[in-house]
Amino acid sequence: MAAAANVIGDRWTLLILREALYGVTRFDAMQAELGVPRTVLSGRLKKLLAEGVLKQRPYRKAGERIRYQYVLTPKGVELALPMIALMEWGDKYCRGGASTADVVERNTGAACHVGLVSDAGAPVSIGAAQFRVKG
Amino acid sequence: MAAAANVIGDRWTLLILREALYGVTRFDAMQAELGVPRTVLSGRLKKLLAEGVLKQRPYRKAGERIRYQYVLTPKGVELALPMIALMEWGDKYCRGGASTADVVERNTGAACHVGLVSDAGAPVSIGAAQFRVKG
DNA sequence: CCGTATCCACAACGATACTG
DNA sequence: CAGTATCGTTGTGGATACGG
Numbered sequence: 040m041a042a043a044a045n046v047i048g049d050r051w052t053l054l055i056l057r058e059a060l061y062g063v064t065r066f067d068a069m070q071a072e073l074g075v076p077r078t079v080l081s082g083r084l085k086k087l088l089a090e091g092v093l094k095q096r097p098y099r100k101a102g103e104r105i106r107y108q109y110v111l112t113p114k115g116v117e118l119a120l121p122m123i124a125l126m127e128w129g130d131k132y133c134r135g136g137a138s139t140a141d142v143v144e145r146n147t148g149a150a151c152h153v154g155l156v157s158d159a160g161a162p163v164s165i166g167a168a169q170f171r172v173k174g
Numbered sequence: 175m176a177a178a179a180n181v182i183g184d185r186w187t188l189l190i191l192r193e194a195l196y197g198v199t200r201f202d203a204m205q206a207e208l209g210v211p212r213t214v215l216s217g218r219l220k221k222l223l224a225e226g227v228l229k230q231r232p233y234r235k236a237g238e239r240i241r242y243q244y245v246l247t248p249k250g251v252e253l254a255l256p257m258i259a260l261m262e263w264g265d266k267y268c269r270g271g272a273s274t275a276d277v278v279e280r281n282t283g284a285a286c287h288v289g290l291v292s293d294a295g296a297p298v299s300i301g302a303a304q305f306r307v308k309g
Numbered sequence: 310c311c312g313t314a315t316c317c318a319c320a321a322c323g324a325t326a327c328t329g
Numbered sequence: 330c331a332g333t334a335t336c337g338t339t340g341t342g343g344a345t346a347c348g349g
Contacts, residue, residue: 042267129177212311
């Protein structure tokens with residue numbers, strides 16, 4: 040847990056990871072989207088690479104120089120669950136932001152719940168934490 | 175999401191919230207458990223109170239002066255889901271730490287999964303994110 | 310027990326500007 | 330496009346000490 044806190048425990052990393060989840064993989068795109076200082080973004084990406092949450096993948100458009108994009112590793116992909124839960128929490132308590140539904144649907148192709156589920160398969164919630172993302 | 179990041183986006187807050195989830199509600203207990211500087215703990219608790227994630231509840235032992243303990247509000251309780259998911263992630267990728275199973279069982283009284291679940295009720299995972307906490 | 314007051318060193322931030 | 334270099338300022342961490 041302390042380790043998890045070290046990974047996502049700062050204001051920007053969480054947002055950067057969300058962008059990665061959204062499919063934003065390029066430096067400038069992230070920078071423009073988040074408004075994060077380039078120096079900070081650079082540092083965070085480097086940290087996430089070192090932690091194995093992101094990896095660089097080379098690509099090139101026709102005739103262009105080779106470039107890199109930042110994509111989630113399996114380890115990074117698994118952060119989707121906590122992150123989506125967190126987004127939903129933010130949506131619920133901080134009205135005015137964008138909805139989470141888009142992200143989930145784009146990445147799973149299905150409407151989903153996120154919640155605690157008992158071994159029997161019946162939904163169990165902690166407080167009112169269970170929710171439906173998309174009808 | 176950005177708002178959620180502001181709440182839990184720092185190294186200590188996440189740990190403090192975990193303690194609250196564990197049932198540790200008193201200042202010194204948290205301080206001893208986490209090793210966090212008292213000044214920092216004080217500041218974080220104040221911030222969490224202001225955000226409505228924690229509230230103070232008065233209590234007194236026989237004959238003692240009145241004291242306060244920090245307990246989760248409904249808003250705070252709902253952070254359990256993202257947090258448990260996060261703990262599980264940490265457990266998986268950072269071996270050697272304590273298991274998450276204790277927390278879940280203590281607070282729900284039941285063995286649970288945390289995962290994405292389709293509307294039909296069948297489990298859906300993002301990557302391999304779905305997991306079983308306790309058999 | 311439950312905090313607050315001070316202080317300092319260091320890290321992080323954000324702005325700006327510059328290279329491949 | 331994708332970063333790095335530099336720099337002044339602010340914030341945080343941790344130690345220590347002090348009051349309710």
